[in-house]
Amino acid sequence: MTDHGSCCCSLPEDAPFHSYEEVLRHLDSLGLFHMDMGLGRMERALRALGLDHLRCPAVQVVGTNGKGSTSVFLQSIAMAHGLNVGLYTSPHFVWPEERIRLNHTMLPRRIWPALAGDAVRAEKGLTYFELLTVMAAGAFQTSESDLMIFEAGLGGRYDATTALPVDMTCFVPIGMDHMNVLGDTLAAIADDKSDALREGMTMAVSAPQEPEARDILFAKADARGIPLCSCPTKEKCGGTRAGSALWESLPDELKACSVLPEDAVLGLRGPHQRVNAQTAVLAWVLLCHRYRWKTDARTIARGLRQAFIPGRLQYAPASGQRPALWLDGAHNTHGMSALLTAVKNMSAEERPASVVFSCLADKDPEKLTVLVRELAGDMPLFVPTIKDNPRAAQGSDLAAMLGPNARAVPSLEDALAQARAAAGEKPVLVCGSLYLLSELFTLWPDLLEDPHAASR
Secondary structure, three states: OOOOOOOOHHHHHOOOOOHHHHHHHHHHHHOOOOOOOOOHHHHHHHHOOOOOOOOOOEEEEEEEOOOOHHHHHHHHHHHHHHOOEEEEEOOOOOOHHHHHEEEEEEEOOHHHHHHHHHHHOOOOOOOOOHHHHHHHHHHHOOOOOOOOEEOOOOOOOOOOOHHOOOOOOEEOOOOOHHHHOOOOOHHHHHHHHHOOOOOOOOOOEOOOHHHHHHHHHHHHHHOOOOOOOEOOOOOOOOOOOOOHHHHHOOOOHHHHHHHOOEEEEEEEEOOOOHHHHHHHHHHHHHHHHHOOOOOOOOHHHHHHHEEEEEEEEOOEOOOOOOOOOEEEOOHHHHHHHHHHHHHHOOOOOOOOOOOEEEEEEEOHHHHHHHHHHHHOOOOOEEEEEOOOOOOEHHHHHHHHHOOEEEEEOOOOOHHHHHHHHOOOOOOEEEEHHHHHHHHHHOOOOOHHOOOOHHOO
């Protein structure tokens, strides 16, 4: 749990920030969604702070769906082997410090003023995401981390994490999202993401991709001389070009460890998580080969079993006024298709009996609502407008797209109350946007924490 002390009294009077609250005010002034393409600011800041060389192996996780889950699987595997892991993810649900963790612990608030102050002194023009990225790298550099994991934001070419001197880039499935920024075709999006491959990297890993995206990734890796290995099947490595030599260099015992067993128990629910887990396992095995870390299938399995991340098909039992909940931040068609499959695979006892849904207006709501209608079937749908978000789609517009089972409601609290009454003793599914879940976690912040962490 984070240290909520906000004062950093040892800072000099002329320091840019003297409290966590001052850092938050500065972040708010930058604008959460503000982007300014280019890596120049990041590169200057990293050089000034000595972060252009990281003192331990670092991995960047890039793609469309599954970045957070894959990052957490990799973190959990490494921690099961006794490594200390710095993990940087986004977005946050309630507090920005959720984004920067050392093992399972959020970066203490008392450290934020010094880290943020160093970053803005090094480069005054950093955006919201850039500032937090520099702070994460600084925190991990001065900690006892053995491995650093950085989840990219929306892109690859100009993503702030692409300025970091990582050893490996790990590509999760690439799909259609952020089309207004990255391009309106899969090829354009894959081309942007593939530019995370850069000089100085020693290797890359990819989840299974659509053929168009896969070809672009391999072509870029070939052109830049970076071995890229895609997820193996039981018979062979999927990386048939740049990845083949990398795969063949592995000893047989590591090749055996790199294949996810069919009966593997995962800490994150849903059949789609097997792709994310497999990608993390392959990344781990290649890191072990390069850095001579010891590993075995049993410890990998324990790491996969202990993985936790909130808001990814997360189940929360009923408690007090809170109904039993399924929580999933499926925010694009790829994610909603995965959620639809997961719900179809649930037992009758697990399956939700009502749905709370909302999304952002720039997430292709016409296509998204088609999938939500199929997911809900005869279940009642309650549709609030996401609060305090200029990108939010109006609940009334979404309800009209969703059909006669859907009802626009004034707020998430109203939606939850009506959904609970409709579901009875059965769970309520809340889905459609991580920002919708952010509202829910503000009501019940205890759901952000791994319920099993204390017993490990």
